[in-house]
Amino acid sequence: MSASQELIRIESLEGRLLFAVPKKGRLLQAALNLLEGADIQFKRENRLDIALVKNLPIALVFLPAADIPTFVGEGRVDLGITGLDQVQEHDAGVRALARARRLSNQWSPKGDEKPQGCETVMELGFGSCKLQVQVPAKGEYAQSKDLIGRNIGTSFVHLAQEYFARLELEAEGYTGDIDSALVAGRKLRTKIIELSGSVEAACALGVADGIVDLVESGETMKAAGLKAIDTVVDTSAILIKSKAPSNPAMVDLIAARIGGVITAQKYVLCQYNVPRTQLTDATKVTPGKRAPTVTTLDEEGWVAVSAMVEKKRIAPVMDDLSKIGATDILVLDIHNSRSS
Ligand SMILES: Nc1ncnc2c1ncn2[C@@H]1O[C@H](COP(=O)(O)OP(=O)(O)OP(=O)(O)O)[C@@H](O)[C@H]1O
Numbered sequence: 375m376s377a378s379q380e381l382i383r384i385e386s387l388e389g390r391l392l393f394a395v396p397k398k399g400r401l402l403q404a405a406l407n408l409l410e411g412a413d414i415q416f417k418r419e420n421r422l423d424i425a426l427v428k429n430l431p432i433a434l435v436f437l438p439a440a441d442i443p444t445f446v447g448e449g450r451v452d453l454g455i456t457g458l459d460q461v462q463e464h465d466a467g468v469r470a471l472a473r474a475r476r477l478s479n480q481w482s483p484k485g486d487e488k489p490q491g492c493e494t495v496m497e498l499g500f501g502s503c504k505l506q507v508q509v510p511a512k513g514e515y516a517q518s519k520d521l522i523g524r525n526i527g528t529s530f531v532h533l534a535q536e537y538f539a540r541l542e543l544e545a546e547g548y549t550g551d552i553d554s555a556l557v558a559g560r561k562l563r564t565k566i567i568e569l570s571g572s573v574e575a576a577c578a579l580g581v582a583d584g585i586v587d588l589v590e591s592g593e594t595m596k597a598a599g600l601k602a603i604d605t606v607v608d609t610s611a612i613l614i615k616s617k618a619p620s621n622p623a624m625v626d627l628i629a630a631r632i633g634g635v636i637t638a639q640k641y642v643l644c645q646y647n648v649p650r651t652q653l654t655d656a657t658k659v660t661p662g663k664r665a666p667t668v669t670t671l672d673e674e675g676w677v678a679v680s681a682m683v684e685k686k687r688i689a690p691v692m693d694d695l696s697k698i699g700a701t702d703i704l705v706l707d708i709h710n711s712r713s714s
């Protein structure tokens with residue numbers, strides 16, 4: 375792209391809310407599905423990492439999931455979709471930088487003028503996995519503390535540093551807060567080795583004694599001959615916003631739309647008829663998200679009930695309703711929803 379085309383693009387961002395979306399990897403497709411459900415319409419040109427939204431004053435910015443907390447945290451981008459693990463790693467990095475500044479006396483108590491950091495708006499219901507400490511399945515290490523003083527391979531360097539600092543301090547009987555201990559210039563005995571991918575290979579290749587990496591099904595871990603011995607973070611995808619968004623009303627609108635899509639994905643609508651005498655029992659089975667809707671049927675002693683039920687619970691709920699005497703039980707998909 376020529377410099378002038380680049381300029382036109384940057385100018386066309388003016389007045390638009392910037393929304394960061396993972397550009398590849400595990401979160402990309404689910405994030406795109408959410409945007410589609412929220413009717414955020416855009417066309418991503420080949421190789422361009424910015425896409426203007428056609429029907430709203432928004433621009434999507436496609437970034438690596440690991441960088442999104444930095445852009446949102448510094449207020450360069452208003453909203454973002456990424457993993458909680460990435461936000462926590464970023465926050466741990468900010469703490470490490472602050473400690474390093476204090477140690478070198480470059481720390482100013484006033485801090486920067488702009489509010490830093492990002493806020494979680496909501497969990498998005500995908501990208502669930504665990505950041506775990508893993509060791510060779512047939513090796514000598516049984517607990518994380520056995521790895522103190524050893525080599526640890528990870529892409530989550532700052533979380534791993536804090537995790538092992540805490541372990542080392544516990545092993546020494548230290549009960550104060552770890553930040554003060556680290557600010558006091560305490561050196562980590564465990565060596566954290568930064569790796570950018572294929573972390574599971576590090577033990578077999580002799581680079582590391584243990585690793586800290588993500589586990590979902592456990593297939594990759596098993597294939598590499600590793601086992602998990604502790605969890606550092608239980609993570610899933612989240613929507614984050616900057617502490618000083620350029621257009622708070624637009625942030626709220628997008629959050630409400632995305633929240634509606636998530637609710638629609640999570641719930642089904644269950645409708646049934648039940649004798650009025652059984653209504654109390656039936657509404658205990660289907661209390662609804664807020665409350666069930668009950669209408670009188672054109673048949674003496676019967677009512678019709680309609681309630682939202684979590685998709686994953688619908689089969690036992692239908693069994694219970696049948697036992698109570700409910701009939702004509704229907705389950706309907708919810709296309710979209712809005713609760714406020
Ligand atoms: N196996 C998994 N199951 C579910 N979610 C995952 C899984 N692996 C990663 N994630 C989530 O997706 C985020 C991005 O990971 P992913 O491996 O897709 O990154 P990436 O941008 O492709 O980077 P990299 O080039 O380092 O692989 C993670 O931070 C985590 O929140």
Ligand SMILES: O=P(O)(O)OC[C@H]1O[C@H](OP(=O)(O)OP(=O)(O)O)[C@H](O)[C@@H]1O
Pocket residue numbers: 399400571572573574587588589590591592593594595
């Ligand atoms: O427990 P599992 O279901 O096997 O998933 C875990 C793997 O998924 C992620 O990697 P990904 O496949 O996204 O590739 P990457 O190593 O390039 O990040 C993660 O880093 C693990 O390697």
